[in-house]
Amino acid sequence: xxxxxxxxxxxxxxxxxxxxxxxxxxxxxxxxxxxxxxxxxxxxxxxxxxxxxxxxxxxxxxxxxxxxxxxxxxxxxxxxxxxxxxxxxxxxxxxxxxxxxxxxxxxxxxxxxxxxxxxxxxxxxxxxxxxxxxxxxxxxxxxxxxxxxxxxxxxxxxxxxxxxxxxxxxxxxxxxxxxxxxxxxxxxxxxxxxxxxxxxxxxxxxxxxxxxxxxxxxxxxxxxxxxxxxxxxxx
Numbered sequence: 001x002x003x004x005x006x007x008x009x010x011x012x013x014x015x016x017x018x019x020x021x022x023x024x025x026x027x028x029x030x031x032x033x034x035x036x037x038x039x040x041x042x043x044x045x046x047x048x049x050x051x052x053x054x055x056x057x058x059x060x061x062x063x064x065x066x067x068x069x070x071x072x073x074x075x076x077x078x079x080x081x082x083x084x085x086x087x088x089x090x091x092x093x094x095x096x097x098x099x100x101x102x103x104x105x106x107x108x109x110x111x112x113x114x115x116x117x118x119x120x121x122x123x124x125x126x127x128x129x130x131x132x133x134x135x136x137x138x139x140x141x142x143x144x145x146x147x148x149x150x151x152x153x154x155x156x157x158x159x160x161x162x163x164x165x166x167x168x169x170x171x172x173x174x175x176x177x178x179x180x181x182x183x184x185x186x187x188x189x190x191x192x193x194x195x196x197x198x199x200x201x202x203x204x205x206x207x208x209x210x211x212x213x214x215x216x217x218x219x220x221x222x223x224x225x226x227x228x229x230x231x232x233x234x235x
Contacts, residue, residue, distance in 0.1 A: 091118065091120045093121060095205070096164045096171060096173065096205065097164075098205075099121060099173060099199075099201070099205055099207075100162055100164060100173055103118075103121075103162060103175065103199065104159065104162060107157065107162075107175070107177065108159075110156065110157045111145070112145070112157045112177075113149065113152050113155035113156070113157055113179075114145075114149060114155075115145035115146040117142070119138050119139075119142055121205075121207055122138040122141075122206065122207045122208075122210070123138070123202065123206040123207060123208045124137070124138055124139070125138075125208075126138050126141070126206075126207055126208055126210060127208065127209045127210070127211075128140075128141045129209075129210070130212035130213075130214070131212070131213065131214055131218035132218045132221070132222070141210070150184070151183050151184050151185075152181045152182075152183065152184070153181065153183065153184050153188070154181065154182055155179075155180070155181035155182075156179075156180050156181065157177055157179050157180075158177060158178045159175060159176075159177050160176040160177055160178060161175070161176045162174070162176070170202075171200075171201045172198055172199060172201060173198075173201070174196060174197075174198055174199075176194075176195070176196045177194075177195055177196070178193075178195075179191065179194075179195065180192050182229065183225065185225075187226075187227075187228035188228065189227050189228065189229055190227075190229040191221075191224050191225070193214050193215065193216060193221060194214070194215040195213060196212070196213050197210060197211065197212050197213075198210075198213075
């Protein structure tokens with residue numbers, strides 16, 4: 001989900017989500033180097049690049065008009081980091097059932113469309129991927145989600161099912177969900193995706209891979225962004 005609606009130089013989810021276009025305009029040099037390269041069809045690269053420039057243009061336009069600021073005041077960022085560090089100390093995962101409960105809570109917070117999720121259950125170098133992009137780093141994923149939030153209008157993410165599983169190589173949790181949101185673009189496109197996310201775990205029960213799959217192709221998902229909607233959000 002960070003894939004479909006992300007800003008250079010990474011993905012969105014979502015669309016991760018879409019919880020992709022590339023949404024990490026503030027990535028550092030080290031973060032850029034840590035991104036995982038994948039083989040992507042040229043037409044998809046062009047599509048993602050086009051959407052990236054589209055969103056970047058609207059971000060700059062809205063910023064100039066004073067509608068919102070992308071960068072939080074440094075004081076606010078410091079306070080948020082202190083709160084996050086405090087929460088990190090209070091989280092305890094003794095089994096997969098505990099992890100599932102935390103993930104359920106994150107879905108209740110609609111983390112794909114709010115950017116609010118429990119980062120402490122993820123490994124710092126967790127790999128995030130969807131049909132449009134693949135990159136590494138939990139902080140980068142968090143940044144992508146938060147940059148997407150201002151574009152969502154009447155968003156919803158419904159958890160359909162979540163269960164634990166195991167294969168010969170690793171333990172994992174599988175979640176199935178439905179995403180629906182309008183985008184705050186002049187033609188009010190509607191993004192509607194049924195998808196699933198596999199959360200792969202290491203031996204410390206940390207999520208080391210967050211992999212999404214959708215019921216539509218990557219190009220179809222991106223195509224939704226350019227399709228006008230005649231419905232009014234909320235109707």
